[in-house]
Amino acid sequence: MTTVAVIGIGQSFRGDDAAGLEAIRLWESQFPETAHRSEVRVEASELPGLSLLDKLEDVDAAILVDAVQSLKEPGKIHILGESDLMSFASDSKSAHGWGVAETLRMMHLTQEKNPKILLIGIEVSQTEIGAAISQTVQAKLPEVCKIIQQTVLETLFA
Secondary structure, X not given: OOOEEEEEEXXXXXXXXXXXXXXXXXXXXHOHHHHOOOOEEEEEEOOOHHHHHHHOOOOOEEEEEEEEXXXXXXXXXXXXXXXXXXXXXXXXXXXXXXXXXXXXXXHHHHOOOOOEEEEEEEEOOOOOOOOOOOHHHHHHHHHHHHHHHHHHHHHHOO
């Protein structure tokens, strides 16, 4: 049996940085029959850093949903495989302490068995403390939910 973790990453009080958290909450409410399967683990992580490694233990695959900033138009959805994430520079900045890419590099160096990783990134517009998610990013969350659902089902039934 394949096990899948769906992990929303972000800070709930920093505007669009909460997009990953909100996306998994919305997905869980729209697709409860998938989200509550015994093979699926859904988690929200405000400041994962190296604790992301613990969340990736004992799963075959993980879908990470996070806000990204790459100077593309706000709301753009990025789908990045593990090799894409590994190409990020180690000095990239993250509001989560160690960034996702650095944490995944550490996982590959320290663990024999690693889950298959996919990151669904949502391009941010603003990340001010105390701000709500922008309308542009909020409008993209249903599309992100469909991508999560499709990816989970493809992973479970591959």
